[in-house]
Amino acid sequence: MRFRRHRGQEVEMNLRQRVGMGHVEARILEMVARLFPEPFRRLVGFCEAHREIFHPAVLRFHREVQFYLAYLDFIAPLKAKGLHFCYPSLSGSKEVLGEEAFDLALADRLIESGGEVVTNSFHTSGDERILVVTGPNQGGKTTFARTFGQLHHLARLGCPVPGRRAETFLFDRILTHFERAEDVSSLTGKLEEELLRVRDMLREGGRDSIFILNEPFSSTTWADGLEIGRRVMEAIREKGALCVWVTFLDELAHAMTLVRKHRLTCHDVIRRIGS
Numbered sequence: 001m002r003f004r005r006h007r008g009q010e011v012e013m014n015l016r017q018r019v020g021m022g023h024v025e026a027r028i029l030e031m032v033a034r035l036f037p038e039p040f041r042r043l044v045g046f047c048e049a050h051r052e053i054f055h056p057a058v059l060r061f062h063r064e065v066q067f068y069l070a071y072l073d074f075i076a077p078l079k080a081k082g083l084h085f086c087y088p089s090l091s092g093s094k095e096v097l098g099e100e101a102f103d104l105a106l107a108d109r110l111i112e113s114g115g116e117v118v119t120n121s122f123h124t125s126g127d128e129r130i131l132v133v134t135g136p137n138q139g140g141k142t143t144f145a146r147t148f149g150q151l152h153h154l155a156r157l158g159c160p161v162p163g164r165r166a167e168t169f170l171f172d173r174i175l176t177h178f179e180r181a182e183d184v185s186s187l188t189g190k191l192e193e194e195l196l197r198v199r200d201m202l203r204e205g206g207r208d209s210i211f212i213l214n215e216p217f218s219s220t221t222w223a224d225g226l227e228i229g230r231r232v233m234e235a236i237r238e239k240g241a242l243c244v245w246v247t248f249l250d251e252l253a254h255a256m257t258l259v260r261k262h263r264l265t266c267h268d269v270i271r272r273i274g275s
């Protein structure tokens with residue numbers, strides 16, 4: 001140009017594709033409808049007559065596909081950091097497996113803060129059904145319990161699961177027990193509240209269920225916790241259900257090893273340990 005002294009800077013701008021009308025456009029359309037009421041009356045009648053024009057399967061797909069696309073967007077940064085995801089094998093066998101599995105929520109926080117994600121591997125074989133996880137505080141016990149549940153839940157949804165390789169059980173329901181803050185307005189104590197929750201879990205769950213219990217009965221004494229834990233664990237074992245049991249009682253882990261090795265009942269084993 002004649003009066004330009006130097007070359008201007010080029011700026012690229014991506015205009016966002018907007019769906020729907022702004023408030024100005026809506027106001028203009030409202031005025032047009034007042035000027036030409038008959039065409040708009042026929043339009044309203046057409047919409048009312050064809051309200052069910054979309055097939056229910058199309059509407060369901062439109063709703064559910066948003067979750068799957070959002071999930072893929074969520075795991076993309078984790079994959080970019082080198083974490084593995086895979087499509088698991090699903091079966092009716094309770095010989096489950098996870099290689100380099102991890103907790104999605106924790107991994108997301110660690111990646112965002114620049115931390116390191118620690119993965120875990122596990123597997124069950126033969127008649128193994130109950131995984132008892134014990135150890136010191138802040139050792140990853142609860143994280144492992146969440147990981148186990150996430151793998152099975154995401155696999156049931158058809159999503160890629162966190163891990164290099166996974167084989168999961170085709171369960172009917174996942175029943176969980178995680179610590180809740182004590183309700184001061186309730187007339188029941190913490191132990192009673194836990195017992196009621198676990199009782200309902202045992203009534204609802206069956207052979208094809210997965211039980212995940214995170215440090216249950218920690219509010220009671222060592223002896224009572226061991227006895228109550230023994231009874232609940234025996235009930236789950238009799239159902240033949242899969243279970244992850246996080247506990248501060250090392251004796252429960254030792255008990256399940258003896259149960260499997262010597263074909264004893266949990267009652268016999270706990271009685272021997274207690275004596």
